[in-house]
Amino acid sequence: MENTMNLEQKQAMVEELINKNHLPIKVGPIHSAALDKHYRNKVIVAFAKHKGRVYAGQYAPHSHRVIKDGGKSLQPKIINDIIDTITELVQSMKIYLYNEQTGTGVLRHVLIRWGHATNEVMVVFVTGTNMFPSRKNMVHALRNKHPEIKTILQEVNGRKTSVVMENKPMVLYGKGTIDDILCGKRITIPATAFYQIHSQQCEVLYGLAKEKLQLTGKETILDTYCGLGTIGLSLADACKSVMGVEINKEAIHYAKINARQNHIKNMQFVDMDATAFMMEAKRYHHPYDVIVLDPPRAGTTQQFIYASTSLAPKKILYISCDPRTLVRDLKQFRRAGYVTDRLDLVDMFPRTEHVETVVLMSRITP
DSSP states (O other): OHHHHHHHHHHHHHHHHHHHTTOOOEEOOOBOOSOOSSOOSEEEEEEEEETTEEEEEEEOTTSOOEEETTTGGGSOHHHHHHHHHHHHHHHHTTOOBOBTTTTBOSEEEEEEEEOTTTOOEEEEEEESSSOOTTHHHHHHHHHHHOTTEEEEEEEEOOSSOSOSOOSOOEEEESSSOEEEEETTEEEEEOSSSOOOSOHHHHHHHHHHHHHHHTOOSOOEEEEESOTTSHHHHHHGGGSSEEEEEESOHHHHHHHHHHHHHTTOOSEEEEESOHHHHHHHHHHTTOOOSEEEEOOOTTOOOHHHHHHHHHTOOSEEEEEESOHHHHHHHHHHHHHTTEEOSEEEEEOSSTTSSOOEEEEEEEEOOO
């Protein structure tokens, strides 16, 4: 009942947003999650002490106060068990916790990634300094107790910032990546690249995107903000070619690996700003039939919208994790001649206020 109400609230919120902005768009029924608890494949925890005992949890909103066991109901058992083990080891090894106010101490965060189909786990220790006492003992103890852990890394971040991962982390054990299976494709995932938080719902989202596009096998697709290439990989078997563009060089490195290990021959990747790439494509008269974008929560830019619409694609598919920035951008696309009459919702983040959206835009014919 709790999550049903949550779904209704999300649907109503998006419908109200569409109506408030006077957009003639129908909001489709939300695609609910079969797994609405223990689904998160990526978790970041902080640590604090109470009466001399170390505990782990999430930060309270807009503060550095750690809420004990915050988020546990959304995390799979394997991640919760590993967090509990790390907490016990931090206590027994007397590892100093990082103080966000003074900038002193060692352990700042732990990031854990989990492959839902492979059960492989990555652990990243984020420290405020290169010094990490008992590092070897920590790695040894974790490997012994949790054989699912395939790689352990250390990221050094001593800056006063809310950004957890800023640099390429150092590998302490394993190869520095884990694998997962998504839409039948093997995906290699590094510590820093984007990967949808709910793997099963991501498959629902990509299936919906493919259904909306109604590909014939003849289309050329430009996959912007492509990250590890997962969207393009899910579309490659239904189109002529996919060009993935991403400014993050490490993500592009692994996107190429992901295409190669899945024996996909009709994909190429470029590490470049997507807007700049599209302006180059326009300059050299290189059109695309379909442009796909899945930008960060802040949405895209006016420059991107101008560059993408100036290529005159037949279709533009927009995936968004923030309906507010999506609506803002849809108004800009409309002014540039691209419209949609339907918006679909996927409950990518059950039991939270967030919802994933997907729309297919087509060019207004004169």
